[in-house]
Amino acid sequence: MTQTDKNQPRATRFLADFLSAEDGVTTTDWVALAALCVGLAMATNDELTDVFNMVASQVDGEMRDRQMQDDWVEFYASHFQPMLEAGALDEATAAGFHDLAGGMMNHTLMSELEAGLEQLENDVLTSEQLGQLISIASIARQRNLVDPAVLDYYFGFDGSDPYYMSTASAPQAPSQTS
Numbered sequence: 374m375t376q377t378d379k380n381q382p383r384a385t386r387f388l389a390d391f392l393s394a395e396d397g398v399t400t401t402d403w404v405a406l407a408a409l410c411v412g413l414a415m416a417t418n419d420e421l422t423d424v425f426n427m428v429a430s431q432v433d434g435e436m437r438d439r440q441m442q443d444d445w446v447e448f449y450a451s452h453f454q455p456m457l458e459a460g461a462l463d464e465a466t467a468a469g470f471h472d473l474a475g476g477m478m479n480h481t482l483m484s485e486l487e488a489g490l491e492q493l494e495n496d497v498l499t500s501e502q503l504g505q506l507i508s509i510a511s512i513a514r515q516r517n518l519v520d521p522a523v524l525d526y527y528f529g530f531d532g533s534d535p536y537y538m539s540t541a542s543a544p545q546a547p548s549q550t551s
Contacts, residue, residue, distance in 0.1 A: 445515075446475055452511040452530055453504065455537075461500040461544030470508035477509070479518055485509050486519065490527060496540045503537060503544070 381389075448471045456462040474482065489506035492498050498506065510528045513519045521530070529535030537543060 459544035462504045470505050474508040474512045
């Protein structure tokens with residue numbers, strides 16, 4: 374070490390030694406590269422966050438708009454035929470029940486159908502509740518949520534006699550007088 378080196382402040386000497394050594398240069402290069410990588414990662418994160426938020430917003434909007442857009446589900450008066458013939462229900466009321474059931478989500482339809490079938494088997498449904506249950510079953514059939522054989526048994530959608538007409542509270546056809 375020379376005399377001039379001894380006269381320099383200790384920090385300056387340390388910095389000069391650090392920069393002149395290969396280890397110091399390598400460390401400085403790695404620190405600069407790491408800082409650059411972190412900066413690029415942060416910039417990329419900011420850009421991708423905006424893109425992901427935009428995509429998530431679009432997907433959310435599409436899912437909400439298409440919640441249950443099943444315009445292909447139709448009202449079939451034949452599904453309500455025994456109730457209509459018995460005079461327990463008119464076609465306009467049946468169509469209204471069908472529209473309400475058509476707005477239900479699949480999981481709601483399934484839970485309502487399950488509860489309704491239990492009440493049907495226990496013979497505790499009113500004519501109005503039975504009409505609502507038939508409309509739920511009609512929607513469930515058209516959406517393929519339930520085995521058609523089950524719905525045919527309970528509701529006679531295939532033209533067979535429905536189970537609900539064999540219960541004690543089955544709607545009775547008006548007596549015909551001549």
